[in-house]
Amino acid sequence: MNKIIEIEDLTVSFGNFDALKNVTCSISADPGIIGLIGPNGAGKTTLIHAILGQHKASQGEIKLANQALAYCPDTPEFPAYLTATEVLQQSCALNEKAEDLQQIEATLEKVGLSEYPNKKVGGYSRGMKQRLGIAVALLLDPILIFLDEPTSALDPIGRIEILQLITKVSQEKTVVVSSHLLADIENIADRLLVLNHGELIFQGTLYQFIESSQMDEFAELEIKSEQVKQEVMDILQVNDIEFYPEITGKLMIKSEYTEKLLQIFPDIGQTISTYRATSNSLEMAFERAITGGEQ
Incomplete structure (x- = not known):
């Protein structure tokens, strides 16, 4: 598979603190779910932001394919007075993308919001806002989507629904899910990136990671x-x-x-x-x- 992202010897520093240290990894254009895991402060969000150009590399380089990438934060926020349809129309305008009402309707259908296209976002639940955030990402037709803690603060039913949506999206896209909820990652991911203290300690399949731990029964x-x-x-x-x-x-x-x-x-x-x-x-x-x- 073609590589979407290639990272070589990446270090990101804030003052004297190295948030990422000599990280080398790659992500291929292979539909599926990559779990990005690590303890709090391990550098998960920093890595995502560095890839998206929001943090400058202190050392090393990040090579990106000429393909669209999308990102949905853990708490996507939108103007409360806009409807879901208007949010997607605004996204089209901001990204200089021709507005296509049919595509907007299809995207809302894909994320399970087709019944609420004209409801003000201010009346949306946490789970509905998460769905809308994913819809905004999908509208750009990216080859890869980053989701940062997509199930945090959701109730059990909301978590299940979002995990099902992510699995559905991953049939066509590469999805990188950053999460501290390891049970969620185990349920949906097929590949892993594992960070600890800013260092990449594993890249491979979920199965390989579990088997390589050589644990007792x-x-x-x-x-x-x-x-x-x-x-x-x-x-x-x-x-x-x-x-x-x-x-x-x-x-x-x-x-x-x-x-x-x-x-x-x-x-x-x-x-x-x-x-x-x-x-x-x-x-x-x-x-x-x-x-x-x-x-």
Whole structure:
């Protein structure tokens, strides 16, 4: 596939702080979804802005194909007094693009706003504004679209709907999605760019990233109460069973300890409400990559 973007040894500095350090990567004209992930402050938005020419490179270069690129921020904002149709008409004018009402209607249909073409944007929900932002991007017929945190602050239903829309768009376009919601990225992306402290630490497929983490197999324990959970943790520690508390409140143990666990808790159902094996996930691989494998 032809490369849309080629980045070589890119460094972007703000004063003495290097937001990006010697980043080298490329993006090809291949329909699909690229997940751009990294901890807060890793340089995800800086990389997007550098590609779009909003940040100047301190070192290195960015080569762009002669193709249209589009960008939708995490919180797209439009004049509240305009309708969706008027927003797209305004976008055509600003980009010196001939206004085509038929294309505008088709674009609103594609993003699921065909029922609200004349509704004032001030009355739009957060999810509807996100759809309209994507519509503005699509109207330019870009070869690649950047979406920065497209599902942030959306309710669960809104998140699902936007993810479905992104998947639909990616059948024809290359879509780069920057997000801290790793479950969303795992559900929709086929490729990844992973940043940490301004450095690119991985470029490849989602499958390659998860497999390259070389993680042990784990089992997930859900304890019936916080009091019992502390007792279980104490018992596991005494019996030299490694465990890792999750933010969700569950405990993760290596699957190799399953038999020992059953010996310690013969009536396991009285103590542990859920016990199940888990497959390696993007979140687990990401944590291992960022921490260097340390728990």
